[in-house]
Amino acid sequence: MAVDLLLGLQWGDEGKGKIVDVLTAKYDIIARFQGGPNAGHTLEFDGIKHVLHTIPSGIFHDKAINLVGNGVVIDPVIFKKELDNLGKFDLDYISKLLISRKAHIILPTHRLLDAASETAKGKAKIGSTLKGIGPTYMDKTGRNGLRIGDLEMDNWQEKYRALANKHESMIAYYNVDIQYNLQELEKDFFEAVDTLKKLTFIDSEEYLHQAQKDKKSILAEGAQGSLLDIDFGTYPFVTSSNTTAAGACTGLGVAPNKINDVFGIFKAYTTRVGSGPFPTELFDEDGARMAKVGNEFGATTGRARRCGWLDLVALKYAVQVNGVTQLMMMKGDVLSGFKSLKICTGYKYKGETINHLPFNIEEENISPIYTEIAGWKEDLTKITSEDEFPENFKKYIAFIEKELEIPITVISVGPDRKQTILR
Numbered sequence: 001m002a003v004d005l006l007l008g009l010q011w012g013d014e015g016k017g018k019i020v021d022v023l024t025a026k027y028d029i030i031a032r033f034q035g036g037p038n039a040g041h042t043l044e045f046d047g048i049k050h051v052l053h054t055i056p057s058g059i060f061h062d063k064a065i066n067l068v069g070n071g072v073v074i075d076p077v078i079f080k081k082e083l084d085n086l087g088k089f090d091l092d093y094i095s096k097l098l099i100s101r102k103a104h105i106i107l108p109t110h111r112l113l114d115a116a117s118e119t120a121k122g123k124a125k126i127g128s129t130l131k132g133i134g135p136t137y138m139d140k141t142g143r144n145g146l147r148i149g150d151l152e153m154d155n156w157q158e159k160y161r162a163l164a165n166k167h168e169s170m171i172a173y174y175n176v177d178i179q180y181n182l183q184e185l186e187k188d189f190f191e192a193v194d195t196l197k198k199l200t201f202i203d204s205e206e207y208l209h210q211a212q213k214d215k216k217s218i219l220a221e222g223a224q225g226s227l228l229d230i231d232f233g234t235y236p237f238v239t240s241s242n243t244t245a246a247g248a249c250t251g252l253g254v255a256p257n258k259i260n261d262v263f264g265i266f267k268a269y270t271t272r273v274g275s276g277p278f279p280t281e282l283f284d285e286d287g288a289r290m291a292k293v294g295n296e297f298g299a300t301t302g303r304a305r306r307c308g309w310l311d312l313v314a315l316k317y318a319v320q321v322n323g324v325t326q327l328m329m330m331k332g333d334v335l336s337g338f339k340s341l342k343i344c345t346g347y348k349y350k351g352e353t354i355n356h357l358p359f360n361i362e363e364e365n366i367s368p369i370y371t372e373i374a375g376w377k378e379d380l381t382k383i384t385s386e387d388e389f390p391e392n393f394k395k396y397i398a399f400i401e402k403e404l405e406i407p408i409t410v411i412s413v414g415p416d417r418k419q420t421i422l423r
């Protein structure tokens with residue numbers, strides 16, 4: 001059976017966690033393929049809010065297997081905290097959670113290197129979540145990394161020590177003021193590794209291959225968003241992995257011709273956390289209102305998210321790069337009460353009108369061209385079927401579908417599982 005993908009089309013935090021949770025009932029396996037604890041995926045049901053960082057968002061369902069793929073980077077310390085949180089609920093997560101032997105491990109010194117690199121950059125910093133993502137992927141591509149499978153070897157601690165020592169000299173090289181007590185960090189790290197070792201490590205590409213032969217249904221869960229992709233995002237203000245569809249192939253070992261549906265998920269407006277260009281960003285009351293009503297604070301770092309109007313130029317780009325087959329629109333409820341809404345349909349770029357994302361999207365070069373659409377007053381959060389949608393909300397949806405030429409098949413009107421309308 002084929003593999004479906006679910007990916008964020010903006011700068012992350014589109015609501016991937018919520019939708020994966022909603023869709024899990026239809027799948028046998030949920031698999032994360034890239035990123036790591038920089039992700040914060042929120043799920044809400046029965047009045048409880050859960051935030052997952054590395055563990056796939058299907059974990060609260062009885063049957064589904066949740067797999068952490070080879071493309072993911074794992075911080076044992078954060079993973080252990082996630083497991084501890086799950087421990088409060090009646091879940092048999094031990095048997096439902098599998099980890100790829102080829103996934104790379106985030107060491108405490110990777111986190112320190114992240115901090116040193118950001119500090120050294122000063123104003124030009126990426127605004128990283130400081131979880132060690134960049135340095136860990138650097139060690140992966142530099143062929144120095146420590147992998148989950150290494151933990152099953154006798155000499156892994158030697159490998160660890162050699163890498164950590166090297167990192168310490170690199171931290172010193174940055175010559176910035178980073179205070180740390182490595183012994184203390186390592187105590188937590190080694191304890192967490194012991195916990196991690198209680199889980200099942202597998203050759204996940206082989207497992208997924210067999211699962212496909214056995215006609216199991218698989219949903220790959222993306223992290224971050226397409227505009228944070230290392231190749232196609234707003235470089236250098238991106239993360240260090242391929243967040244787009246191709247990342248699912250390399251991050252799981254699934255062949256491109258085995259991908260079926262690509263679900264592209266987006267917010268009805270746009271947010272971004274961290275530094276980097278954001279053409280439709282708002283600095284006025286409208287932006288403040290989105291932030292407040294949408295409760296736009298990062299699920300991982302708690303930082304305020306920047307807010308702005310929907311950017312269809314960027315969205316179209318993401319739809320193309322990913323081969324999106326179905327769209328899912330989140331947080332339309334946050335836009336209730338705006339008299340009129342703006343949607344960016346082009347950019348003014350160095351005096352010319354363009355409809356694509358140029359190489360350089362720095363503020364001084366680019367200004368959005370907007371189409372204005374009448375807003376709606378009605379609260380959407382109690383709506384359970386699309387016939388109840390206000391007329392102007394229907395028009396907003398229809399405008400996006402027409403521009404992107406892809407149907408919106410899921411509309412979310414609140415954070416809870418139940419506030420989801422399947423069309």
Ligand code: GDP
Pocket residue numbers: 008012013014015016017018039040041042043044293294298299330331332333334412413414415416
């Ligand atoms: P993810 O990283 O893509 O999983 O998204 P996050 O969990 O970081 O951020 C999405 C936030 O929006 C979370 O707080 C969700 O609970 C919330 N959310 C998801 N869908 C909706 C929605 O339709 N309406 C509202 N108001 N909140 C939503």
Ligand code: IMO
Pocket residue numbers: 008011012013014035038039040041126127128129130131132133134222223224225228237238239240273274275299
């Ligand atoms: P989810 O999966 C939003 C951003 C950071 C920073 C940049 C690089 O919850 O959508 P990194 O820690 O990777 O070095 O940070 O990417 N970023 C995210 N923004 N949602 C995320 O994940 C993000 N993961 C990283 O804010 O700008």
Ligand code: MG
Pocket residue numbers: 012013014039040041042299300
């Ligand atoms: Mg998030």
